[in-house]
Amino acid sequence: MLRYLNKLNERLQLIFIAVVVGIFAAMASVALNRGLVMVFEWLSHFRSHWYAFVFPALGAALSSIFLHYVAKDYGGHGVPEVIYSISRRGGLLRLRSSYSRLVACLLTIASGGSAGPEAPVVISGASIGSNIGTFFRLKDRQRIVTVGCGAAAAIAAIFNAPVTGIVFTLEAIVGEWSPTHLIPVSIASVVATEVSRIMQGNQIPFESRLFHISYWDLAACIGLAVLAALVSIILMRLLRHLSGSFKHLPGLPWMRAAVGGIIVGLMGLILPQVLGEGYEVIRTIIEEEFSSGILLAGVILAAKMAATAFTIGSGGSGGLFAPCLVVGSLTGLFFHQILATALPAVNWAGQSYFGLLGMAGVISGVLQAPMTGVFLVVEITGSYQVLLSVVLVAVISVTVSQFFEPSSVYHQELIARGELVKPRTDRHILSNLNMVEILETDCHVVRPAMRLKQLVDIVQRSHRNYFPVEDPDSGDFLGMVYLDDIRSYLFDPYLQDTVLVEQVMERNIESVSLDEDLERVFEIFDRTGAWSLPVVQDGKFLGLISKATILDHYRKELLVNEDT
Amino acid sequence: MKKQLLHVFRNTPFGREVLMQSAYFCRKTDTLLRVYIPRFRQFLMYFQHEIATIELDKSFLRDPQTAQEHAEQIIRSEGLKPSFLTPKRYTASTLPDIPIDFDYMTCPRSISDLSTRISLGHLGPKVRVIIRNAHFPVLIPTPVYKQWNSITVFFGGSRNARKAMRVGAELARVTGMPLYVFTQAEGRPRQYYERSLVEGGFEDLLKNKSFEWMFFEKGKVRINFYQVPHDSLVIVGAYGHGMIKEVLFGSFMEEVQTVLPNNMVIVGPEVAM
Amino acid sequence: MLTIDNAAKLLGMPKTTVMRWVRQGKLPTREVNNQPMIPQEELIRWARKRNIFLHRDMLPPARKRSSKPESLSSVVERGGIFFNVKGRTPTEVLKRSAQLVPLSPEIDKSFIADLLIQREKLASTGIGKGVAIPHPRYPLESLEVPALITTCFLAEPVDFKAIDGKPVFVLFVLLSSTTKLHLHYLSRLSFCLREPKFVGMLSRCKEPADLLSSLREMETSMDDA
CATH class of the missing domain: 1.10.3080.10 (Clc chloride channel)
Structure with missing residues (x-):
C-alpha cells in the first residue's frame, strides 16, 4: 500500500x-x-x-x-x-x-x-x-x-x-x-x-442564549478590549516571571512543581473556582448564573491568573487555552459588573455577552492570533450573532497587547533563542543555505615567502582577486593578498624580485567559521564592505565565500521554494 | 576540507580511554576531533527520518568542573588541538540539538545504560539508532585504549559492504596502513566478490593488489575471525539485507561485534556510497 | 533516472544543496534501492516551471547521444525537403517554411516563425549565391532533437537583401539545441556552398534524393580532408 x-x-x-x-x-x-x-x-x-x-x-x-x-x-x-x-x-x-x-x-x-x-x-x-x-x-x-x-x-x-x-x-x-x-x-x-x-456526541460546550445588542454594548466593547489586553499582558508577564524564578529554585524539577502545586492548592481552599481547567466557571458565566459583586469577580480573576502562572510556571504540564478562556470570561464578568454599577440605567446585553467577548479578548491577546480567538469563542458558544463584537474585541485586544508584548507566548521563547523563522522571509532562505554549500574552494593558496614575481604567475592563471596565504609548515591561515591593493606595483620588474608576499598581505582580516549562521556572515559583509570573506576553521583556510555566489544560491533557493 | 569526528566526552576513567581512542583515530587519519561535553542528560540529533534522543547515562555529567580540563589534557597528549562543540540550538531549554554534519562519530558500545555494560555482544539501543540513521560511520572503540596498525574491511559483496570498503580504503590511504579484506565466501565463487569490487569502483585496488585478501571458502566465520590481526581497525557495514532478515537471522555486523574485541567502524545504511 | 550527482551537475549546484532539496521535498524524487533518484523528465519540467537554468550538456549520455554530431545529410533528411514554397517577401516565405518544419503537433509553429523573422530583422541570413540559412537567435534548448535543417526551394526567388544582392531561391532553416551544433552545421553548410558544383546542383535540384546524395558526397570529401 x-x-x-x-x-x-x-x-x-x-x-x-x-x-x-x-x-x-x-x-x-x-x-x-x-x-x-x-x-x-x-x-x-x-x-x-x-x-x-x-x-x-x-x-x-x-x-x-x-x-x-x-x-x-x-x-x-x-x-x-x-x-x-x-x-x-x-x-x-x-x-x-x-x-x-x-x-x-x-x-x-x-x-x-x-x-x-x-x-x-x-x-x-x-x-x-x-x-x-x-x-x-x-x-x-x-x-x-x-x-x-x-x-x-x-x-x-x-x-x-x-x-x-x-x-x-x-x-x-x-x-x-x-x-x-x-x-x-x-x-x-x-x-x-x-x-x-x-x-x-456533538455538543456545543457553552451554549449561549440570544442577545440584544445595542450601540451602548458595542461602545463598551472597546473598553472591554483594552481591559482584556491589559489582563493578557499581566498574565503573560506573570507567567514569564514565575517560570524564571522557579527555574532558579534549588531542588529537582518535581519538587519545584510540587511547591507550585501546594500554592495553587491553598488558593483552591478559599476559592475553589481557580482549580482545574475551570470550564465550570465559564459555563456559569455564559448561563448568567454567576452571582458575585465587583470585588469578588476581581479577586477571582486575580486568583485564577496567579494559579495559572504558578501551575505552569512551576513546571506543571498544561496549556494556556483553557485558563485564558476562564480568565477572559472573568474579565468580561468583572467589566460587566463595573458597567452595571456605573451606568445602571442602560439595559446591558448581560454578563454572558461580556464574558464571551472577554474570552475572545484575552485569548487573542495572549496568543496574538485574533482569528483563533474569534473562531474559538464563536464555535464553543455557538453564538454567531455576536461575531461583529467578537471581531472588534479580538482585533483591538491584539493591537494593544502587541504594543506592550511584541510577540505571543508561544513565540517569545523561540524569538529569544533566535529560532523563529517565518516562512517565505529572508531569514527563512538564509537559514536554509549553509556555509558548506556556498564555499568556494577553487582558490590558489600562496606562501608568505613567495616573491611577487611568483605571485604574478599565479595571478595570471587564476580568475580571482583574492589569494589566501598559508604557513607552509603548520598549514595555518595567515592572511590574504588583495589584488586591488598591489595592482599598481605588481608589474614593476624591480619590485617583483624584491618584495615578498608576506610584505603585501593583509593580516587582520575578518574570517568566518563553517558553523557560522549566514545572517552573521551578512553582518560582517555589511560592516566591512567586503565582497568575499575567508572561511577559517581551527586556524586552517577552507575556502572563500562571496556575495556573488550567495546571490546565485539565494535566487535558486527562492525559485525552488515556489509552489507551482 | 578536514574531516571531523564527534566525540561525547564522559569525565570518568572509562571516558578517558574512549577519548584516547578517538584522539588516536584523529591523529592517524588527520581528522579534527570535536568534543561535546554534555551539560544535560539528553541531547537530540535530527537525522533525516528520525530524531535520535540520546539519553546519556549519569556518568556523562559527572564533575563538570574538571571535564574540560581533562579532555584538553588527553587531546593535547596526542598532539592535537582541542576543539569543543557548544550546541547552538535547543529544542527546549534543557534539550540541546547536536549537529550531525560530521564525518565520524565515536560511540561507546552503550551510551544510555550504565557504562558497566560494555561487554562484547551488546550494543545499546541508542547506539543502534545512531548507526541506523547517521550518514557518517560510527567508531566503536574497545573499552581500554588500544592502538591499531592496520585496517581490516569485512567484505561480503553487498552494497553496504562496498560502502565499508570505501571507508576502509580511504582510511588505509590517509593512514598509510596496510589494508586487509576479510571475506567469508558463503558458497559463492571468488569471481562474485571480485565483480562486486569492480562495480564498487575498486578495480584499481584489485589490480594493484593494494590489499591482502583473507578469503575463506571453508570453515565457520567465528573460527576464521581468529585470523583478523588483533591490532587492526575493523570496518563493517551494518544492515545490508533489509530489516526483517536482520531481525530473524541476525546480521554479519552482529556476528562481528559479538566476537571481535577490536576497534570497530560501523558503516550504517545511510552512509553515502 | 538521474543520480544526485548527475542532478547536481545538471542544476549546476553543489551536491550538498541538491541533497538538502531532496530531503526537504523540493525536488521530484523517487526512491530506487533506498537511494533517492531524480526522474530526468520531471526535473526538466520542474526546472522550466521555476525558470531554473539547466546545464543540459552535463546530461549523461542517457539517450546515446554520440559525442560526434550526426552527419549533415541526416539532419537535412530529418528536416525534410520541400519544393515550390510560395511567398513574395522574406516574412511570408519564413512563415510558410516554419509551418513545414517537422516537429510534434503540440509545438506552436508560428512561434518558430516569429523567432526566424526576428533574427532576419537583425541582419539578413542570405549568405549569397541565392541561398539563405534562416535560424533563431538562440539555440532552442527545448528542441526534441539535437538539430534539424528544413530545406525549402521557393516557387519564385525572393529578395532577402543578401550580401551579394542576389534573390534567394532556397532556404535552409536551421534549428539546433546548442550553440555548438548550430556552429557545426552552419560551417558545414557554408563549406558546401563554397563549391560551385554544389550550388549548381541546388539550382537544378528537383528530387530530394539529388540533394541528399550530393550532400553525402560533399561530406565524405570534408571528412577526408
Missing part, C-alpha cells in the same frame, strides 16, 4: 494522510478528555476533605516525575517545540511526545492544577502527524503539513470546533496561509471533529 500511495499525486497523497492523521489525533484528544473526566470524578469524592489542598501538589509532582523519569521527555510545554520543529527541523518530532504530555497534563489538571489540555493535545497531535508523515516517507515540506494537520485535528477534536483548529494552526503554528497547507489541514480538522462527535 505504501508503494501505491507514493505513486499518487502529491496533493492526493497529502489529503489521504491528513485523514489518517485526523483520526489518530482525534483519538488522542478524546482519550485525554475521557481521562480527565474519569480522574476528576474519582477525585471528587475526596475533594471535601481537609487534605484536598495537597492534590495539586501531588499531581504536579507526579506529572513532573512521569515526564523526567518515565517518558524521559525533557521538552517544554509543547507548542513552542512544534513551532520550532516546523520552522527549523522539517517537522520532525519525537514519537514519545505523542503521549508524554498527555499523561503529564492529565495528572496536573485532574488534580486541580490550573491549566488546560490544549497545548499537550497540540504537541501530541503534531507528533502523531509528524510520525505518520515519516512512516509514509514524506519529505520535510510535506511533513510540515502533516504536523499542522495533527495540531489542527487535536484542537478541533478537543473543542468540537473545526474552524478553530484550522485557523489556529495556520495563524499560530504554521504562520502561513497557502493552499498547500489549507486543504490538508482543513480535512484533518473536519475528520477529527467528526471522529470526536461520533465518540462523545
Whole structure:
C-alpha cells in the first residue's frame, strides 16, 4: 500500500494522510478528555476533605516525575517545540511526545492544577502527524503539513470546533496561509471533529442564549478590549516571571512543581473556582448564573491568573487555552459588573455577552492570533450573532497587547533563542543555505615567502582577486593578498624580485567559521564592505565565500521554494 | 576540507580511554576531533527520518568542573588541538540539538545504560539508532585504549559492504596502513566478490593488489575471525539485507561485534556510497 | 533516472544543496534501492516551471547521444525537403517554411516563425549565391532533437537583401539545441556552398534524393580532408 500511495499525486497523497492523521489525533484528544473526566470524578469524592489542598501538589509532582523519569521527555510545554520543529527541523518530532504530555497534563489538571489540555493535545497531535508523515516517507515540506494537520485535528477534536483548529494552526503554528497547507489541514480538522462527535456526541460546550445588542454594548466593547489586553499582558508577564524564578529554585524539577502545586492548592481552599481547567466557571458565566459583586469577580480573576502562572510556571504540564478562556470570561464578568454599577440605567446585553467577548479578548491577546480567538469563542458558544463584537474585541485586544508584548507566548521563547523563522522571509532562505554549500574552494593558496614575481604567475592563471596565504609548515591561515591593493606595483620588474608576499598581505582580516549562521556572515559583509570573506576553521583556510555566489544560491533557493 | 569526528566526552576513567581512542583515530587519519561535553542528560540529533534522543547515562555529567580540563589534557597528549562543540540550538531549554554534519562519530558500545555494560555482544539501543540513521560511520572503540596498525574491511559483496570498503580504503590511504579484506565466501565463487569490487569502483585496488585478501571458502566465520590481526581497525557495514532478515537471522555486523574485541567502524545504511 | 550527482551537475549546484532539496521535498524524487533518484523528465519540467537554468550538456549520455554530431545529410533528411514554397517577401516565405518544419503537433509553429523573422530583422541570413540559412537567435534548448535543417526551394526567388544582392531561391532553416551544433552545421553548410558544383546542383535540384546524395558526397570529401 505504501508503494501505491507514493505513486499518487502529491496533493492526493497529502489529503489521504491528513485523514489518517485526523483520526489518530482525534483519538488522542478524546482519550485525554475521557481521562480527565474519569480522574476528576474519582477525585471528587475526596475533594471535601481537609487534605484536598495537597492534590495539586501531588499531581504536579507526579506529572513532573512521569515526564523526567518515565517518558524521559525533557521538552517544554509543547507548542513552542512544534513551532520550532516546523520552522527549523522539517517537522520532525519525537514519537514519545505523542503521549508524554498527555499523561503529564492529565495528572496536573485532574488534580486541580490550573491549566488546560490544549497545548499537550497540540504537541501530541503534531507528533502523531509528524510520525505518520515519516512512516509514509514524506519529505520535510510535506511533513510540515502533516504536523499542522495533527495540531489542527487535536484542537478541533478537543473543542468540537473545526474552524478553530484550522485557523489556529495556520495563524499560530504554521504562520502561513497557502493552499498547500489549507486543504490538508482543513480535512484533518473536519475528520477529527467528526471522529470526536461520533465518540462523545456533538455538543456545543457553552451554549449561549440570544442577545440584544445595542450601540451602548458595542461602545463598551472597546473598553472591554483594552481591559482584556491589559489582563493578557499581566498574565503573560506573570507567567514569564514565575517560570524564571522557579527555574532558579534549588531542588529537582518535581519538587519545584510540587511547591507550585501546594500554592495553587491553598488558593483552591478559599476559592475553589481557580482549580482545574475551570470550564465550570465559564459555563456559569455564559448561563448568567454567576452571582458575585465587583470585588469578588476581581479577586477571582486575580486568583485564577496567579494559579495559572504558578501551575505552569512551576513546571506543571498544561496549556494556556483553557485558563485564558476562564480568565477572559472573568474579565468580561468583572467589566460587566463595573458597567452595571456605573451606568445602571442602560439595559446591558448581560454578563454572558461580556464574558464571551472577554474570552475572545484575552485569548487573542495572549496568543496574538485574533482569528483563533474569534473562531474559538464563536464555535464553543455557538453564538454567531455576536461575531461583529467578537471581531472588534479580538482585533483591538491584539493591537494593544502587541504594543506592550511584541510577540505571543508561544513565540517569545523561540524569538529569544533566535529560532523563529517565518516562512517565505529572508531569514527563512538564509537559514536554509549553509556555509558548506556556498564555499568556494577553487582558490590558489600562496606562501608568505613567495616573491611577487611568483605571485604574478599565479595571478595570471587564476580568475580571482583574492589569494589566501598559508604557513607552509603548520598549514595555518595567515592572511590574504588583495589584488586591488598591489595592482599598481605588481608589474614593476624591480619590485617583483624584491618584495615578498608576506610584505603585501593583509593580516587582520575578518574570517568566518563553517558553523557560522549566514545572517552573521551578512553582518560582517555589511560592516566591512567586503565582497568575499575567508572561511577559517581551527586556524586552517577552507575556502572563500562571496556575495556573488550567495546571490546565485539565494535566487535558486527562492525559485525552488515556489509552489507551482 | 578536514574531516571531523564527534566525540561525547564522559569525565570518568572509562571516558578517558574512549577519548584516547578517538584522539588516536584523529591523529592517524588527520581528522579534527570535536568534543561535546554534555551539560544535560539528553541531547537530540535530527537525522533525516528520525530524531535520535540520546539519553546519556549519569556518568556523562559527572564533575563538570574538571571535564574540560581533562579532555584538553588527553587531546593535547596526542598532539592535537582541542576543539569543543557548544550546541547552538535547543529544542527546549534543557534539550540541546547536536549537529550531525560530521564525518565520524565515536560511540561507546552503550551510551544510555550504565557504562558497566560494555561487554562484547551488546550494543545499546541508542547506539543502534545512531548507526541506523547517521550518514557518517560510527567508531566503536574497545573499552581500554588500544592502538591499531592496520585496517581490516569485512567484505561480503553487498552494497553496504562496498560502502565499508570505501571507508576502509580511504582510511588505509590517509593512514598509510596496510589494508586487509576479510571475506567469508558463503558458497559463492571468488569471481562474485571480485565483480562486486569492480562495480564498487575498486578495480584499481584489485589490480594493484593494494590489499591482502583473507578469503575463506571453508570453515565457520567465528573460527576464521581468529585470523583478523588483533591490532587492526575493523570496518563493517551494518544492515545490508533489509530489516526483517536482520531481525530473524541476525546480521554479519552482529556476528562481528559479538566476537571481535577490536576497534570497530560501523558503516550504517545511510552512509553515502 | 538521474543520480544526485548527475542532478547536481545538471542544476549546476553543489551536491550538498541538491541533497538538502531532496530531503526537504523540493525536488521530484523517487526512491530506487533506498537511494533517492531524480526522474530526468520531471526535473526538466520542474526546472522550466521555476525558470531554473539547466546545464543540459552535463546530461549523461542517457539517450546515446554520440559525442560526434550526426552527419549533415541526416539532419537535412530529418528536416525534410520541400519544393515550390510560395511567398513574395522574406516574412511570408519564413512563415510558410516554419509551418513545414517537422516537429510534434503540440509545438506552436508560428512561434518558430516569429523567432526566424526576428533574427532576419537583425541582419539578413542570405549568405549569397541565392541561398539563405534562416535560424533563431538562440539555440532552442527545448528542441526534441539535437538539430534539424528544413530545406525549402521557393516557387519564385525572393529578395532577402543578401550580401551579394542576389534573390534567394532556397532556404535552409536551421534549428539546433546548442550553440555548438548550430556552429557545426552552419560551417558545414557554408563549406558546401563554397563549391560551385554544389550550388549548381541546388539550382537544378528537383528530387530530394539529388540533394541528399550530393550532400553525402560533399561530406565524405570534408571528412577526408
